[in-house]
Amino acid sequence: MDDKLSRAIAKRHDDLVTLTQELIRFPTINPPGEAYAPCAEYLAKRLQSVGFETQLIRGEGTPGDTDRYPRTNVVARFDGRTHGKTVHFNSHIDVVDTGDGWTVDPFEGIVRDGKIYGRGACDMKGGLAASMIAAEAFIEVYPDFPGAIEISGTVDEESGGFGGVAYLASKGFFSKPRVDHVIIPEPLNKDRICLGHRGVWWAEIETKGEIAHGSMPFLGDCAIRHMGAVLDAFEEELYPALDRKVTSMPVVPEGARRSTMNINSIHGGQTDDYSELPSPNVSDSCRLTIDRRFLLEEDIAEVKREVISILDRLRWERPKFHYNIRDIMEVQPLMTERHAPVVTAVAEGIRSVFGKEPEYVISPGTYDQKHIARIGLLHDCIAYGPGILDLAHRPDEYVGIEDMIESANVMALGLKVLLLGSI
Numbered sequence: 001m002d003d004k005l006s007r008a009i010a011k012r013h014d015d016l017v018t019l020t021q022e023l024i025r026f027p028t029i030n031p032p033g034e035a036y037a038p039c040a041e042y043l044a045k046r047l048q049s050v051g052f053e054t055q056l057i058r059g060e061g062t063p064g065d066t067d068r069y070p071r072t073n074v075v076a077r078f079d080g081r082t083h084g085k086t087v088h089f090n091s092h093i094d095v096v097d098t099g100d101g102w103t104v105d106p107f108e109g110i111v112r113d114g115k116i117y118g119r120g121a122c123d124m125k126g127g128l129a130a131s132m133i134a135a136e137a138f139i140e141v142y143p144d145f146p147g148a149i150e151i152s153g154t155v156d157e158e159s160g161g162f163g164g165v166a167y168l169a170s171k172g173f174f175s176k177p178r179v180d181h182v183i184i185p186e187p188l189n190k191d192r193i194c195l196g197h198r199g200v201w202w203a204e205i206e207t208k209g210e211i212a213h214g215s216m217p218f219l220g221d222c223a224i225r226h227m228g229a230v231l232d233a234f235e236e237e238l239y240p241a242l243d244r245k246v247t248s249m250p251v252v253p254e255g256a257r258r259s260t261m262n263i264n265s266i267h268g269g270q271t272d273d274y275s276e277l278p279s280p281n282v283s284d285s286c287r288l289t290i291d292r293r294f295l296l297e298e299d300i301a302e303v304k305r306e307v308i309s310i311l312d313r314l315r316w317e318r319p320k321f322h323y324n325i326r327d328i329m330e331v332q333p334l335m336t337e338r339h340a341p342v343v344t345a346v347a348e349g350i351r352s353v354f355g356k357e358p359e360y361v362i363s364p365g366t367y368d369q370k371h372i373a374r375i376g377l378l379h380d381c382i383a384y385g386p387g388i389l390d391l392a393h394r395p396d397e398y399v400g401i402e403d404m405i406e407s408a409n410v411m412a413l414g415l416k417v418l419l420l421g422s423i
């Protein structure tokens, strides 16, 4: 342990609580992207007051960006006395909608029994606050440090990150030489290091039919029955095959240590949205959205081929079977090397604070690391932060104050290893 650092963090205890509460009080719900600008401005002011240079950067023209809902990000930088590496802490400021079931006001930031409650407390305003306190304490204790520390508060992570990290990455904010190491304080539990995530392929499959009167279906061709054949083939062949693909990636929870595919939606027939009236016809179209999560051991071309080969076979087996398939999104799986500098630095911090080895995990779903790797071409990146992953997006979400203090210590020690060379 570094007594000076831990004392500098301990004396900021109340400040950490207030900072987290104030962040929770901005209802940065996404969608639509509420209160982004005031939250980013608040962060800019706070970071300026401790010596950071700040920029507010709007993701102009990105999905959802309007004058009513500007995609406002903040990037702050503190340059050390001499040249060196740059460590960047990136947190998203957006939160998901509250949903039902809360017993406290989700935007009050109430403190009870050592926990701060609110939407975003855990995912991830608590992590953002902890990283700011870690950086401020480090700067106070080691004012002559070489290199630079950056902190960003970015938008839209919950909806893909296009107006946030993806936009900033396209402007060079997440590339060398500007940045060397990135820590994303997502709530992965204070003694775990998240190295990356599984891959994603979203696609829409449409089967075609021919419209006809519902009393004489033999005169038409039912697109929904064709889709039924697709679903049958998925059940009989694809799902068992996916279940057999097990990964060496340490994905948590364990159920996600294999290939998975969700059917996100299915829509067939004429719409009955207009009124309470049912649709009267043989359907000429049926659309299905799939969410396929794949492993480092799999190739995306093969992932697609598995689905397409089933569709192609059905074309031979079923008269008049026609389909279209459209890619919606694809993300490659990611796993940062265990001996990468940011991993070993944070691991040292965890050993020092908790007296045990960190657990290395992989997220079942993606987060903003994907843009840092794909657009910024920066691979020394992990997610590490306080908060219990299972509480994210739930009612009565909270973050433990002691957990934030401990993980701020880990982050400050990580900074020390990365910028000064050792603990």
Ligand SMILES: [Zn+2]
Pocket: 092, 123, 124, 157, 186, 187
């Ligand atoms: Zn998050």
